[in-house]
Amino acid sequence: xxxxxxxxxxxxxxxxxxxxxxxxxxxxxxxxxxxxxxxxxxxxxxxxxxxxxxxxxxxxxxxxxxxxxxxxxxxxxxxxxxxxxxxxxxxxxxxxxxxxxxxxxxxxxxxxxxxxxxxxxxxxxxxxxxxxxxxxxxxxxxxxxxxxxxxxxxxxxxxxxxxxxxxxxxxxxxxxxxxxxxxxxxxxxxxxxxxxxxxxxxxxxxxxxxxxxxxxxxxxx
Numbered sequence: 001x002x003x004x005x006x007x008x009x010x011x012x013x014x015x016x017x018x019x020x021x022x023x024x025x026x027x028x029x030x031x032x033x034x035x036x037x038x039x040x041x042x043x044x045x046x047x048x049x050x051x052x053x054x055x056x057x058x059x060x061x062x063x064x065x066x067x068x069x070x071x072x073x074x075x076x077x078x079x080x081x082x083x084x085x086x087x088x089x090x091x092x093x094x095x096x097x098x099x100x101x102x103x104x105x106x107x108x109x110x111x112x113x114x115x116x117x118x119x120x121x122x123x124x125x126x127x128x129x130x131x132x133x134x135x136x137x138x139x140x141x142x143x144x145x146x147x148x149x150x151x152x153x154x155x156x157x158x159x160x161x162x163x164x165x166x167x168x169x170x171x172x173x174x175x176x177x178x179x180x181x182x183x184x185x186x187x188x189x190x191x192x193x194x195x196x197x198x199x200x201x202x203x204x205x206x207x208x209x210x211x212x213x214x215x216x217x218x219x220x221x
Contacts, residue, residue, distance in 0.1 A: 135166025
């Protein structure tokens with residue numbers, strides 16, 4: 001390990017410790033609902049925008065579901081602004097995880113997540129298309145895909161583009177759910193729920209197909 005990697009590893013460890021201490025002292029995890037998060041973002045005023053994007057950027061380092069935060073963003077910023085801010089924050093968060101994996105390697109990433117077989121899947125020329133598919137149909141958690149892409153050496157420009165385009169449907173759905181949460185009879189809310197159900201069905205079918213192919217591959221070996 002060279003000096004640069006050691007410095008980055010120390011900084012990452014300090015960030016994780018500081019973040020954990022802050023969450024432990026200032027937040028009750030059971031109360032981190034979209035309503036509670038949106039209330040805090042509103043109370044922050046103009047700083048709420050920066051805070052929201054920063055939270056999305058740091059999500060790869062936190063054990064927290066991104067859908068809850070995205071819904072909170074929709075409640076505070078609305079569909080249009082919320083989608084833009086979420087896209088920016090999600091891209092930054094994906095790039096953070098990607099470069100952590102790229103710079104620090106498998107040893108550090110293994111302590112943060114389980115990559116399973118994604119590193120092999122995202123290797124080579126298929127990397128861009130597989131990441132695009134995994135973003136469109138979230139077979140694996142967002143940060144797992146990001147870390148795996150970094151480990152596999154997927155070109156960062158291709159990774160960024162696939163993330164930006166592939167994440168958009170999910171961002172629109174959850175942001176719209178948050179934006180219309182107080183008007184559940186509106187056509188927009190109903191449409192978001194239907195689209196979420198469809199994405200879940202597609203995800204389930206795709207996951208079964210992937211698991212079946214993996215099982216057949218292991219049996220052949």
